[in-house]
Amino acid sequence: MWLPLEIEDLPQLYRDMALARSTLTKYVIEEDRPSGGTSSVQCFTLNALVTAALGRKTNAIDLLVLDTAGGEHRILATLEGLSISMLVVRHHDESDMYYINGTATNMHLEPLPRLLAGSGYLFFADPTTKQRLINLNLTSFMN
Incomplete structure (x- = not known):
């Protein structure tokens, strides 16, 4: 894990912003590498966390x-x-939106583009759930 260094003297808000840039070392841009350090951390995939939380009895x-x-x-x-x-899913820019939409589509999820449009979040549902929302007359949020 890459963490920014020398942030102790910063005001709390700036310190929090700097720490929010902490990430896996392979995602740090070359220019930022010298201004930070690394620390070993145990990482788990989201699949592993879901299995730990739900057990192996379900994948739903x-x-x-x-x-x-x-x-x-x-x-x-x-x-x-x-x-x-x-x-x-939270998105941060147009590039995020593009990749998130593509990945969700590959997961057989359909976008709900008008649900809280402009909120910074993208909403998706499987076809069955989307139909349930339509049956509940929530179509004004989804079309």
Whole structure:
């Protein structure tokens, strides 16, 4: 894990912003590497966390909300064997939106583009769940 160094003298808000840039070393841009240090941490995939939380008896998730302050599309791309009814993912820019939409489509999830449009989140549902939302007359949020 890469962490920024020499942030102790910064005001709390700036210190929090600097620490939010902490990430796996392989995702640090070359220019930032000298201004930080590394620390070994144990990492788990989201699939492993889901298995630990739900056990091996199910792969079904009713609602998955993913907001990791960056890297959401990389995490989504690692998901395997999960059946997700609804997915909410934070996006940060147009590039995020593109990759998240593509990954969700590959997961057989359909976008709900008008659901809280402009909120910084993308909403998806499997076809069955989307139809249930339509049956509940929530179509004004989804079309």
